[in-house]
Amino acid sequence: MMTVLGCVVDRHNIWLVALAVLVCTTGSWVTVRLFMKSSATRGVQRLGWHMLTAVASGTAIWCTHFVAMLGFRPGVPVALDPAPTMLSLLLAVAGATPGFVLAGSKRLRWAPALGGAMVGLAICAMHYVGMMAYRVQGIVTWNRTYLVASVALAVVFSSLALHAALRVRNGTCRVAATGLLVMAIACLHFVGMTAFQVEPVLLPGNFSNPEAWQALGLAVGGVALVIVAAGLASYLIDDSLRTESLERLRRMAMTDSLTGLPNRASFSERLDRELYLADQAGGRVALVGMDLDRFKEINDLRGHAAGDEVLRELARRMSALLQEGEFVARQGGDEFIAIHRLGEQSRLLDFLARLESAFFTPIRLEGYEVIPGASLGVAVYPDDAQEKEALIGNTDLAMYRAKSDLVNVACFYEPSMDEVVRARRTLAGELRAALEFGQMDIHYQVQTAVSTGDIRGYEALLRWRHPERGYIPPSEFIPLAEESGLILQLGEWVLRTACAKAASWNPPYKVAVNLSAVQFVHADLVELVRSILDETGLQPDRLELELTESTIFMDKELSLRILRQIKQLGVGIALDDFGTGYSSLDTLRTFPFDKIKLDCTFVSELESSPQARAIVRAVLALGKSLDIPVLAEGIETHGQLALLNAEGCDEGQGYLLGRPIPLRQIVDQGDLVLSAAHEARMRVFPPEVMLAGRRVDGSDAMSAHP
Template sequence: MMTVLNCVLYEHNIWLVLVAALVCLAGSSATIRLFSRAANTTGLQRAGWHFLTAVAAGSSIWCTHFIAMLAYDPGAPVGFDPVMTIVSLLIAMVGVQLGFVLAASGLTRLAPALGGAVVGLAIVAMHYTGMMAYRVQGIISWEMNYLVASILLSVVLSALAMHLAMRRVAGSDKYWATGALVLAIVCLHFTGMTAFRVSPMLIEGSFSNPAALQALALAVAGVALVILGAGVASYLIDDSMRAESYEKLRQMAMSDSLTGLPNRASFNDHLDHELDWVADTGGKVALIGIDLDRFKEINDLRGHAIGDEVLQVLARRMTKLLGEGEFIARLGGDEFAAVSRMRGRGELADFLSRLEASLFKPIRLDDFEVIPGASLGVAIYPDDAASKEALVNNADLAMYRAKADIARAVCFYERSMDEIVRARRNLASELREALEANQLDIHYQVQTSISTGEIRGYEALLRWEHPQRGFIAPAEFIPLAEENGLILQMGEWILRTACARAASWEPPYKVAVNLSPVQFVHTDLPKLVADVLAETGLAPERLELELTESTIFADRERSLYMLGQIKALGVNIALDDFGTGYSSLDTLRAFPFDKIKLDRSFMSEVESSPQAKAIIRAVLALGKSLDIPVLAEGIETHGQLALLTSEGCDEAQGYLLGRPAPLQQIITSGQLTLAGGDVSGQAVVTVRAEDIAVSLVARSA
């Protein structure tokens, strides 16, 4: 082979051969890269890349052949048939495109090799069509062994090139593919030219112009390189656009769309990096969990648009305060997290101080001002945790402790917090067991008319007597049930049990049942109430459902719509805890409540606080103007009862009138009987209706 190559090179202009080799190498490299891009796309993009690949490959193959032919010196005048020359270029482009499409089709495992073979045949067809366009004054003959060898070399090496280009097992495969394609083109040309024999027949007056042919060859090379440059530029531009698109997508994936802060995914990556830094340097990292205190209130009272604006303002503030080694991200909703490398307690204290100042600084929006506030929980790695998961969990524990302690906004993790969490988890598990084992009970507290002393009804109150721990306050286990989803099952059980028992009461007093906000979110409440009434036989007007205004604010439109459906059944709706939390006159205007329950906190201060007395008078006046009865909770003294009487309050409820008691005790007291049932049990500690009347007469006297 080397003898053949040396012989052929001897007959060529060495400089033009080098130009042809440069075009061949550049063209093959560009072809493999463009083909790889085509193989990795689909649809119209793949068709476009295949076209560019075919143009680059066909033009480089044709130019390599044409320049090498111009460099060839047969010893006789030469010329070219323009038509056949152009046809050879078209054959090269169309043929290699068919081969590339087949190689990237994935039809079979042999598709790359078969496609490469087609490319090799296209190179062969282009070469020998170009030779047919070659006009030389002499007798042409062919050495068939070399001709066949040139065809075999082109087909085999092209098949190898496409196989390597599609394999992509190693990063060097594309370079091996480029080399195989270069060899396919070069071996075809020089082996084919070895098969080419010319016996000159000089005709007087005929001659070639070597300088003109060389100039033409260089012009062709220049055009080929321009075409290749266009293909490579397309590749690079696409690469750049893909890189930019990838970076944009990465930024979108790692950033919070509302605030622009890093999101949870970015936070996890950063925290992993910081823990690696701790392992490498022996330093410490503080994780700060941040939860806004009044964000729900802002959202409910001002709307979600204002809530979003508050989050954006806080994000800008916290971004500006960050220093070296400090990081902050939004994890979702009103929850943020900050990370700070610790070089000393003083630097951490300074960072926490800056965070606290930015979170508690008032925000002016339109014509009102809000102070969001926040609870911050701090855990330090590796002091407080041995893993990332434990660190995050401990920061959350500290944050919830800060949220529960109104006296401080920042709380550091302490080992005892784990014990509290374990205790709550155990209690939640025991509550689930108590619900399944029917260990819960309902006590009833009387609701009485102040003017007549008559009993109007009873409020059903859930009670839990733990076998080992004894009585557990509802304020302890109800929030736990709401956190763990048990409140749905408990709420349905209370409603069904209270209605079933009340259906047999004589006299037919009302029964009041409290609703949890969770029930509004997760259940079809109107259907549940309708089903319970139908199953228990309780008259709808004897059921009164109590809910707080915060329950409505969670999803105002949906809640009011559901209340309207329940009221359409004939059920009474009472607004509980009025005067605290969310108390909006607009809510009273938007829905026709059947009762307003004045919160017990006002009654505890009414005899000593003029402000509490003024609020009670205002609520009672409001109820009268709207024609809505008002029930005062927490009546514990005769003085409180006398005040309500003088102010014209409709109903009262409290320890003075009757403590919550099991149904059997109320039956034993004679306040209730069960239709068709036996009356037995212990006495109940309560104030009877006639006692109220005696008290009122005594006070008036």
């Protein structure tokens, strides 16, 4: 026999006490983990975790008490009363629940300590109600000092346990909270049992059965461990599900939904890691930007579903070709970007060759094949840039150069590209200032009937004379205006100015104004045209808007709808640069243009090339069959004019007939007279005089090809 705090324990039943210690420690550890889990949740979910915590703790406390009691030997026969025994279990669970709820509240500063005290009181209630079920053959007395001490220790240690679980912010908080909760339960039991004193009164009969008590102790301990294990399992399952959910959300956030490739965010994270590794090891990293060449054409001709399938197939190909140290991501739209950990230059060239093969191998889609093609730009860290953003920017510069290179698919970054970009940015700023300070001007080029020389109208052409650089050709500043978005302001200014000037012309010739593709996408073009006509007073049939077929193909359905609305205003529509680009007969069939403008490249070869003459003859015949007049651009010689006249061309435009010149020079030549209150009548020079005065002599330094 041995004595523990005044309690006699049979050496043969000491394993029951050990089992009680195991249940107490394990249950306390699970209780702390469940309580900390509940504090990290909200709403109904938090209440559910609190209840699960209370069930685990109450069961552990109750089982600890009764397993230890089953191992306790008071020296007299004993028995258990079922009713108080079950009541003690309910008190343990029901009393601990509000304690954990209060401890988890964030409204009170001392809520964990107060809630812990309530849990300690629940432990005390369970213990002493359970002792009421402990029947002995003797007279029971209680030592009040030990009794009060047991309650005080249980309350204090429980309060400290929950406070440590929530307030201590270090790696030992769980261990400390678990140890304190074990102390609360152990102190209550052993100090409380020291207060329990029995004076034997032996009665005849077999009052207790030791073997049954051992079996009961084993059963209670087993059930306790099962319940505690269930609580732990629920914690682990929830934690696992949470981890899986977070990982799934992370994958979704870092993956492109269409292609399954890493997205821009994933690329940025990977590039940071690769640059860090390169700095640590003294290595180099190649960045490859990729932009599809014919993706828009695929979308326009085959539909967006086909375009999506092309992107998916390219993603599969690039994923399959990747080797160690290589990474590819989708930037958005039809742009991709790749990272190559650079070792030997030959490996980089091999990587580029594999990428090129992926882009230029035909893709079969529902009975037809497409070759998307791509332009690749390469920049190397740290050779071409020392910072991440600069590296990405230089890669883009190399890619844009590749798009304009008709020979090379891939281009490497060169420092001179920065100079070009800086120059373009400077010119873009100066272009904005030119519009603001009135440096832009409109020149007009005459359009005449080929057979008679009669003036049919004038095309308004935007010109820019820089105060320092002199004349800057439209081929240089118009693309820059489109890239910067300034084309909207320029286009509106040209349209409003040309209409205002033409409203005062006499005779009332037509004025033709070119439209940019950007105006179709970003502006309410129909309302703009209507408001300018109302504002300037120009008759709608005197305005002709010119656009290329590539403009229509940016969004064919939208463009044709806009053109029909413009035509309903009474404004004419001319198809410019016909013979280049798509030259789709379906476009002529779908929309009844008022004029076809034959591109100047065919007219320039008219006298020397039989093929050019055949094409011109075919276009003129097409125009007559569709009842659409044809205007030939770029007429520079009398031979070209004669051939066009012989083929039945309707109208002509070019240096031979008149160069683009400012409006004041046209007025001075007498081509038209501006309306004025003091003028008694209007006078127009005969057409033959007009033609006679326009020969190509190269003397007009202000003129330029439109």
